[in-house]
Amino acid sequence: MKATEIDWDRFAEIIEKHAQKKWGLIPLLQEVQERFGYIPPETIGAVAEALDLYPSHVQGVITFYAGFSTEPRGKCVLKVCRGTACHVKGGKSILRVIKRDLDLEEGETSPDYQFTLETAACLGACFLAPAMMVDREYYGKLNPTKVTSVIGEYRKPEGDE
Amino acid sequence: MESISLTINGTRLSCPQGQSILQAAEAHDIKIPTLCYHHSLKPFGACRLCLVEDEKSGRIFASCVTPAASEMVIHTHSPQVIAHRRTIVSLMMAEHPESCIVCNKGNRCHLRMIAAELGIGDNALYPMPNFAALEQANPYITRDLSKCILCGKCIRADHELVCAGAIDYNSRGFNSRPVTLYELPLEKSSCTFCGTCVSICPTGALSAKMQFVGTPEKESTSICGFCGVGCSLELGVAGDKIVDVNPSHLKNSVNDATLCVRGHFAHDFLNSKKRLTQPLIRTEEDLTPTTWDEALETAAQRMLEIKERYGPDSIAFLGSSKCTNEENYLFQKIARTIFQTNHVDNGGYMSGRLFLDLVDKRTDGAGRFNFFAGPFSGLEQAEVVFVVGAEPSQAVPVFDYYLKRSARKGIPLILANHRKIDLAGPGSIWIHPQGTPPAAGRTADTFYLELINLISALLLDKEAFDTSFVSRFTSGFERYQEELLSLSREDCLDKADLDAQTIALAVDLLAGKKITFVVGDGLMLHRYGKETMDALLNLALMTGSIGYKGAGFHIVSKENNLVGAWDMGAVPDALPGRLKVARSEDRARWEKAWGVKIPESRGMDLLEMIKSAENGRLKALYIMGENPLRSLPQPDLLLNALKSLKCLIVQDILFSETAGIADVVLPAAAFSEKAGSFTNMEGKIQCFSPAVPPPGLGKPDLEILTLFAEKLAAPGNTGSHQQIRKEISSVITSYSNGAACKHPIWIREKAQPEDSQAEEHIRFSPVATSAETEADGRYPFTAFFRSLRFHLGSGTRTEQSSRITAGEEQGEIEVAPADAEKMSLADNDRIRVTSAAGKIERNIRINPKVEDGHIYIPTAFEANGARLLLRLEPFFENDSGGWSSCAVAIDKAETMTMDR
């Protein structure tokens, strides 16, 4: 999913569904995020117009929520916990391993748009510490080997696409 | 509303249910410190400085967002509250950079004031300043967001008051900052540089860019010198100069906490090097300094001689829609009583005075019936707003905020304009010509008139008229009905190139409603402006949109005292109070007051004066506060006409083009240097006092006129502004409560005419239609003249502001993308625009908002060059083509790179 390829038809469908609805902004943005993998910044104007909001306000909402991103993200989003419980259980070295494995820093996306690496303040799964999430899936009681194998599961199979 | 009782700091008080604790306290003069609260903004509860303690529960809460409850016992300064407040401010200071001493906000910084009050200096907290890049590429506003305390006032003001939506918070937590869309600099956003956020920001995060550094010594309340909105200002004074302008703190002002870019930044002209500081007199070819005595003596002698020799018809007076009521009154009185002439006009000729006349004509003068919509606040009760040929966001920005706010509240809006203006939103209908050839080239002339006719006819078809109003208050409805019935709807659609569906929508929306009309520049200088205005007045009568809350006409007036100059009789056909010169009862009223006979026939208007000078009949002209050489078309013709006068007296604040050719130049005081009153476009009379003295030997216009009258040995024509005001109010009923103005600033609605309830019958006027014109193949484009918010009128004053002239806008001509492509033009390419009257060259800017075949030329820029394309002929006469647009040809000019 690349920044340049916005499917405006698909976008228009989403807009139409939510246009002129009160409280429609968050559901609309969620749908865009889900379908496009991110919220293309150039769509902000159209979103604002459809809901009669100021574009600056729409941008404010997008940048407020961690769940929205204005940059294309990878197919798989890894959220590594840096919360206290995970930290105590060695979360820091888990993050290090992942960074090395994926060759990514926090907030970055791999050039093939397969992975995005993020961190979270607490995933709410402290009993599984150290923990991480890949998309909506939780992975707990991590160690370097487990991490590497989890990542392996999400790697693009050779010859795909 | 029910009221509740509570105790604050031991005082028992009551307040209406629903008020916050803070409001209740403020109403009883109990001060609670705040940083994020503002009485005009929705409470936000961000800064927590307004904490108070409830004795009963021991709880502490933010008073700005907590409703007062019955029997609360509140302490605003208990030890616990103070301790919390100190912590909060200490935390803010820890995040604040240490540049207080050189901060532009200076002593007006609320954070600094509050820190000082709480005794917080250096604190023990680890400093964690939030560095942000300084943004100051634009000439108006510096943003140093490292000083931002996230009170959100700028954002709320930008959204709730001025409705620009230029900024909002992004991100969250420590990184959160008010930013524009895509975090671009302000000049690349929807920011209008109104400066409202700057004035409301409690810290130095947002500040006005000034040449002056420091804090003004004192503040003085005044009224804006530019447009007819009449905003109240707080002028910051240092020494004898105005160095800063902010919205006044008055709670009942028109503008509340807002201003526009002109009001905020263009008052730089007050300190311009071009200010006149001494009287000048022509000796041979040059203007040389002289004394007041000699200048006035010469002026008086020459005028008297000319009157003696050539008679009263050889003398004319041009008053000013920028001068005060008192000045215009005295000016026309001198003309009428001493010189026995009705040849009086004012600069409002070019900005809507004739429209006011049309309204008046329907009611036989004296405004016996009120067509005007009155206070802007009435828009909140409007049923539907119909904006015709106006771009309020440019002409009268603060009025535009009212329109935008009412639109956001869901009041339906219909816009008729060639261009999609920024009032257009999801709830509005925009009516415009479709651009289908061959009609496209002609719609500039036909659009408005045919549209209004069509709408009226369709409303009639729907029987959507107010029968009881029509029968009680009007006459001639049957004939009007017949005329509309026989009007061909197809012709209208066709001539104006309209989309039938859009019109049907608009008619549905208008049917059965009282209409609030907003009529603007696009129509006022239009070749069919007069006919269209008549059609609109008919429409208003038919729908009964008069004398009804919020309904009626808002006539956009670009000049601050357009209405006042008109009310004061600085016009050829009416005496003060809009009493008609031609009517003997009206004349008698003033003859009695002044004790002299007044000539019976109407005088010459501005253009007739020029014609008469050209013919050698007019010998002397006294101009007060106008610069026709810059504002009127065909300046060479005008120059010749003015040069052929035997005596030209120019009284002004700047050494203008017109002053440059005068025989006697009298240096006057600007509004900030004198006392007086202006009447704004709502009809509010607003008085003001001087903030600083005039520069050099300059004098207030009223004083100059008084001295002039003394030289004429006509002692009845003198007086302070209070005396003049008294004289005015003794005869003009609508100004009758103006005399008692004692306060430095004073705002009063014009009194209703005594007999406004009288059962007068207002006539419907005949339905007029536009003539078929052949498009002239030589001039395939239509040029529309557009006055941008950065300038006022011809730009004589606004051009003196280096901040305004350094802005993004340099007067570029706007061209439609398709036309640009056809002619292979890119941004900043230079084009030549040719009309039947003249040609100009300018750079272009491609703008998708422009329809194909149209170009927009900003007025005021480049010595108001746009007018060179027009003819110096009364634009109301139909073969003149009007002054709002003209047919032109465009071609690419030799590129000349313009370095800014």
Ligand code: SF4
């Ligand atoms: S200057 Fe006016 S338009 Fe610009 S951000 Fe501030 S309030 Fe908004």
Ligand code: SF4
């Ligand atoms: S810039 Fe000023 S007004 Fe805006 S949030 Fe920051 S401190 Fe408040």
Ligand code: SF4
């Ligand atoms: S809207 Fe008009 S009166 Fe108000 S600040 Fe702007 S120019 Fe001045």
Ligand code: FES
């Ligand atoms: S600290 Fe990691 S899941 Fe809570």
Ligand code: FES
């Ligand atoms: S003033 Fe109440 S929280 Fe800021």
